[in-house]
Amino acid sequence: MDLITVSRQEDLKFSVQLRDHVMTTDFSVGEGGKDGGPSPVEYLGVAAGACLATMVQAYCDARGYSDGDVAVNLTLEMVENPNRIGAIVMDVDLPNDVPESDREKLKAMALRMPVPATLKDGPRVDIEMF
Amino acid sequence: MEMVELGGKQIEIDEDGFIQDPDQWDEAVAKDLAKTEGVDDMSDDHWKLVNYLRDYYLEYNMAPMIRKLCKQTGFSLKEVYDLFPSGPAKGACKVAGLPKPTGCV
Numbered sequence: 001m002d003l004i005t006v007s008r009q010e011d012l013k014f015s016v017q018l019r020d021h022v023m024t025t026d027f028s029v030g031e032g033g034k035d036g037g038p039s040p041v042e043y044l045g046v047a048a049g050a051c052l053a054t055m056v057q058a059y060c061d062a063r064g065y066s067d068g069d070v071a072v073n074l075t076l077e078m079v080e081n082p083n084r085i086g087a088i089v090m091d092v093d094l095p096n097d098v099p100e101s102d103r104e105k106l107k108a109m110a111l112r113m114p115v116p117a118t119l120k121d122g123p124r125v126d127i128e129m130f
Numbered sequence: 131m132e133m134v135e136l137g138g139k140q141i142e143i144d145e146d147g148f149i150q151d152p153d154q155w156d157e158a159v160a161k162d163l164a165k166t167e168g169v170d171d172m173s174d175d176h177w178k179l180v181n182y183l184r185d186y187y188l189e190y191n192m193a194p195m196i197r198k199l200c201k202q203t204g205f206s207l208k209e210v211y212d213l214f215p216s217g218p219a220k221g222a223c224k225v226a227g228l229p230k231p232t233g234c235v
Contacts, residue, residue: 087196089200
């Protein structure tokens with residue numbers, strides 16, 4: 001795994017660098033930021049949706065399902081105490097020629113894909129302060 | 131908190147525009163709340179969502195989970211967001227006169 005570096009731009013806006021990719025994270029105006037990018041929590045939703053979309057697309061490509069592409073719409077259901085994601089709600093559009101039997105199989109597979117599986121079981125979070 | 135005119139009545143709202151007393155809600159209030167969400171014309175689909183949220187809240191004293199909202203109304207997530215661009219929590223719940231949902235995003 002390559003190193004991810006998060007460094008401050010201004011206020012609550014941070015740059016995230018991974019290899020040659022640079023992303024920006026910020027908070028919405030209502031949360032004290034300037035909405036200069038998705039919030040860290042929103043990035044978690046992005047990761048889940050992107051993981052699901054790419055893995056399901058790869059499955060469909062491998063089986064020759066080509067009448068349309070995979071697309072994911074998702075939203076986050078937030079809960080409090082502590083403030084966190086209570087649910088990631090995802091709708092997945094599949095190519096039209098995916099048979100019903102594979103749709104059910106894909107739904108079961110989706111929960112075993114890297115990001116959903118990580119969220120489901122909860123990784124160890126190891127932090128040192130310098 | 132501030133008082134604003136919604137549906138011809140003076141109604142208290144919080145800093146995000148959610149009404150504080152659900153009992154003050156009626157269709158005229160909903161139409162004015164919808165305008166604050168950029169929805170100038172409440173279609174039958176808007177009302178279907180709003181009325182489902184309203185009925186659920188009155189029965190259970192809480193908002194439904196988003197998946198339940200979608201299944202019960204027959205709308206996909208995208209369709210919900212097409213109707214209320216702020217989403218089911220910040221948009222549809224506000225128009226339905228529900229308290230501000232917990233959490234953020």
